[in-house]
Amino acid sequence: MPRPEKHVFVCTQNRPHGHPRGSCAASGCAEVMNEFMLEIQRRTLFEKIGLTNTGCMGPCGVGPSVLVYPEGVMYGKVGKADVKTIIEQHLLGGTPVEALKMPVEVW
Numbered sequence: 394m395p396r397p398e399k400h401v402f403v404c405t406q407n408r409p410h411g412h413p414r415g416s417c418a419a420s421g422c423a424e425v426m427n428e429f430m431l432e433i434q435r436r437t438l439f440e441k442i443g444l445t446n447t448g449c450m451g452p453c454g455v456g457p458s459v460l461v462y463p464e465g466v467m468y469g470k471v472g473k474a475d476v477k478t479i480i481e482q483h484l485l486g487g488t489p490v491e492a493l494k495m496p497v498e499v500w
């Protein structure tokens with residue numbers, strides 16, 4: 394298996410309803426994860442982009458959280474419609490999407 398150029402981690406943590414920390418599951422991460430899978434498949438990017446679902450990465454209140462390495466850029470409040478932008482601008486184009494980055498006090 395070749396080493397991917399970029400590796401995307403999507404938080405898919407769930408917590409019980411009413412939990413004080415909330416969760417990325419409650420804010421729609423499943424849709425985001427699914428959209429990454431579909432776009433990577435559609436564009437045949439399996440060898441270029443790694444995709445892994447993770448547990449909590451910390452900033453639960455501003456999820457769904459998406460972390461991209463090797464840069465260590467974390468995105469917050471990512472929606473299904475943001476996935477194409479992240480793929481085209483950051484993963485393929487090399488320029489992180491400033492408008493979706495976590496606030497500096499968070500990450």
Ligand code: FES
Nearest residue numbers: 404417449450453
């Ligand atoms: S639940 Fe996703 S960052 Fe904590």
